[in-house]
Amino acid sequence: MNNGEPWWISLIKAAIIVNLVMLAFAYTTWLERKLLGRLQLRYGPNRAGPFGLLQPIADLIKLIRKESFFPVAARDSVYIVAPVIALFTALAAFAVIPFGAGWQIWHYHVNGEIANVSIGLILIFALGSVGVYGAIVGGWASESKFSLLGSMRTCAQLVSYEVSLALSVLGVVLMGQSLNLVDIVNKQGATIWFFIPQLAGLLVFFFAVIAETSRPPFDLPEADTELVAGYHTEYGGMRWGLFQTAEYINMITLSALAVTLFFAGWHGPWAPLGPLWFLLKVFVLVSILIWVRASVPRLRYDQLMSFGWKVLLPIATLNAVITALLVVWVD
Amino acid sequence: MLIASAGNVLVWIVWIVAAFACLGSGIAVVSFSNPFYSALALIGNLGSLAVLYLLLNAEFVAAAQVLVYAGAVMVMFLFVIAYIGPRTESPWMGGPSWQAAGAVLAAGALLVEIVVVIGLKASGHLAHSEHVDRTFGTPAYIGRLFLTDHLLAFEITSIVLLVAAIGGVILGAHSRRSPEEVPSL
Numbered sequence: 005m006n007n008g009e010p011w012w013i014s015l016i017k018a019a020i021i022v023n024l025v026m027l028a029f030a031y032t033t034w035l036e037r038k039l040l041g042r043l044q045l046r047y048g049p050n051r052a053g054p055f056g057l058l059q060p061i062a063d064l065i066k067l068i069r070k071e072s073f074f075p076v077a078a079r080d081s082v083y084i085v086a087p088v089i090a091l092f093t094a095l096a097a098f099a100v101i102p103f104g105a106g107w108q109i110w111h112y113h114v115n116g117e118i119a120n121v122s123i124g125l126i127l128i129f130a131l132g133s134v135g136v137y138g139a140i141v142g143g144w145a146s147e148s149k150f151s152l153l154g155s156m157r158t159c160a161q162l163v164s165y166e167v168s169l170a171l172s173v174l175g176v177v178l179m180g181q182s183l184n185l186v187d188i189v190n191k192q193g194a195t196i197w198f199f200i201p202q203l204a205g206l207l208v209f210f211f212a213v214i215a216e217t218s219r220p221p222f223d224l225p226e227a228d229t230e231l232v233a234g235y236h237t238e239y240g241g242m243r244w245g246l247f248q249t250a251e252y253i254n255m256i257t258l259s260a261l262a263v264t265l266f267f268a269g270w271h272g273p274w275a276p277l278g279p280l281w282f283l284l285k286v287f288v289l290v291s292i293l294i295w296v297r298a299s300v301p302r303l304r305y306d307q308l309m310s311f312g313w314k315v316l317l318p319i320a321t322l323n324a325v326i327t328a329l330l331v332v333w334v335d
Numbered sequence: 336m337l338i339a340s341a342g343n344v345l346v347w348i349v350w351i352v353a354a355f356a357c358l359g360s361g362i363a364v365v366s367f368s369n370p371f372y373s374a375l376a377l378i379g380n381l382g383s384l385a386v387l388y389l390l391l392n393a394e395f396v397a398a399a400q401v402l403v404y405a406g407a408v409m410v411m412f413l414f415v416i417a418y419i420g421p422r423t424e425s426p427w428m429g430g431p432s433w434q435a436a437g438a439v440l441a442a443g444a445l446l447v448e449i450v451v452v453i454g455l456k457a458s459g460h461l462a463h464s465e466h467v468d469r470t471f472g473t474p475a476y477i478g479r480l481f482l483t484d485h486l487l488a489f490e491i492t493s494i495v496l497l498v499a500a501i502g503g504v505i506l507g508a509h510s511r512r513s514p515e516e517v518p519s520l
Binding site for chain 1: 371378407413
């Protein structure tokens with residue numbers, strides 16, 4: 005399963021990747037605040053360090069030092085575990101995303117991913133569907149009406165858009181003829197980047213990603229004007245921080261998945277820069293997600309649901325059927 | 336060699352932990368008084384079953400189990416339970432004791448039945464390990480089986496699911512329309 009790579013290399017790589025993803029998360033929050041600021045003709049954070057670069061560190065120290073209290077009525081054990089589930093599933097999903105072709109370091113072969121599994125794509129969706137529990141259980145355990153309503157909305161929204169998300173990548177799976185993300189990337193490197201033939205799939209995937217990460221304009225689960233903060237209303241300090249971390253890491257992971265499925269992962273149009281291409285593409289996608297947040301106002305709840313079921317789902321289904329027909333026809 | 340045997344020990348440890356988690360969460364499902372916790376225990380049960388599938392080289396089945404059952408289906412359970420609200424009274428409290436006795440008897444009978452069937456049918460096969468192909472359990476292998484040997488069952492299942500989905504939509508649409516038909520004051 006790990007292609008002749010000693011287990012301890014996988015372990016070291018996993019530790020490095022987890023820390024890199026956490027670092028990427030920290031600076032995604034910085035990027036988001038900076039970009040949102042500039043898009044709204046403000047400066048954004050500019051006090052802590054040059055260009056406000058130390059802002060994420062300052063935020064972390066503030067969150068950790070906050071007193072961690074919770075509502076008297078909350079069900080403690082579940083209330084404490086919920087943010088941990090959310091963060092764990094978010095981090096674990098990155099294990100199967102390939103970021104390089106593999107290298108020869110000294111006399112060991114190092115793969116460009118932590119785990120090369122035959123069902124990589126399904127694994128990411130499975131982890132995503134478990135991650136929903138963080139929100140539902142957290143909202144329920146808080147014993148607050150806002151939290152409960154927020155988690156109900158999260159649940160309905162995430163389950164609805166998961167269908168479109170899964171169907172939108174079916175075309176890529178059919179063209180790549182594999183569920184293994186490494187195979188899909190190699191196939192794109194050898195033939196064509198899948199965003200050209202799978203443009204419809206990419207668009208559906210993109211909208212579903214915004215909904216799955218509950219970011220504006222689909223941030224109904226935590227619509228501030230109606231629900232205070234949704235499922236994490238009663239959370240504070242670093243427990244709230246874990247939910248936020250999970251949300252941002254999901255955004256990074258799904259952007260990385262989009263790069264893997266539609267933009268040929270670590271392959272670049274010219275120079276063989278490997279992981280740098282991967283990073284650059286993820287950066288561009290994350291920036292686009294932030295841009296959308298700054299540009300589009302929040303939808304109404306019924307608009308969100310009808311968009312998911314009546315627009316995205318039919319397009320994704322049609323795309324999958326047409327791709328299947330074409331793949332058979334070309335063969 | 337050392338690492339290989341360490342891997343074997345690891346498999347045993349994972350198997351024992353998953354098996355006991357499976358049994359423990361199964362018992363927890365029926366013994367929690369709060370249905371929300373029962374549903375959470377059921378998720379744990381389905382998850383530990385997925386781990387057991389993984390140990391049997393059935394990666395696809397394991398992932399599908401988590402995605403469909405532990406993910407989508409149980410989310411619906413939790414949704415409904417959280418909506419209806421907590422019912423703190425224990426389901427068995429105040430119930431007739433003959434129900435409990437009957438349940439224990441039925442479970443015991445089932446256990447004996449399973450042990451007897453396994454003993455009769457598989458006694459010879461359990462002693463030696465079976466060679467398993469690398470392709471066994473992969474999505475491609477399962478997909479080929481679906482479209483060749485089990486095509487009829489596969490298609491019938493899809494029709495049943497389609498009928499269920501349409502039925503769900505019709506029931507939902509009907510109940511949504513009814514408040515408008517009631518004349519408003």
